Amino acid sequence: MEKLFWSIALPGFGQLLNGKYIKGIVLIALECLVNIQANFNETILYSFYGDIQTAIAQTDYGWLMFYPCLYFFAMWDAYKDAGGGKSRFAFLPFVFSAYFVTVGLIFSKTFTLFGVLLGPVWLPMLSVMPGVLVGFTIKKIMLNVSGK
Secondary structure (H helix, E strand, O other): OHHHHHHHHOOOHHHHHOOOHHHHHHHHHHHHHHHHHHOHHHHHHHHHHOOHHHHHHHOOHHHHOOHHHHHHHHHHHHHHHOOOOOOOOOOHHHHHHHHHHHHHHHOOOOOEEOOEEOHHHHHHHHOHHHHHHHHHHHHHHHHHHHOO
16 A cells, blocks of 8 residues: 555655566656646646636646546556555556546636636546546446456
8 A cells, every 4th residue: 555655646656666667767757747748736836826727827738638647557557566456447446537537637627616616636636536436336337247
């Protein structure tokens, strides 16, 4: 579990702890590239300050669209390499979280919740839980259908 948490902190750290140095360095480099090109740190800052319009204006969505899949793949890979995820379809909660976060990012410029524009940080973050729930539900269905 430690390696999964380090991968949540920064994609690639879990791989380094698992001894997968090349994969870890590549993931860290990709995370830095996407983060810088998307202006993601500035987007996070403005979002935490509550200045959502500036956060949206600051964001390069073309680059940020890569982030959810990179982030959740790094988490899954670190977890799997550390010995987790041995059950069939264990990857589904990670995959569906990446899908839902990506959809949240797509709609983050315009989607409001109770009249509040959440922007490119908060809406994708709120999209993680539905992704996890759908992933676990589909995993359970797939296990029942396959009889295992």
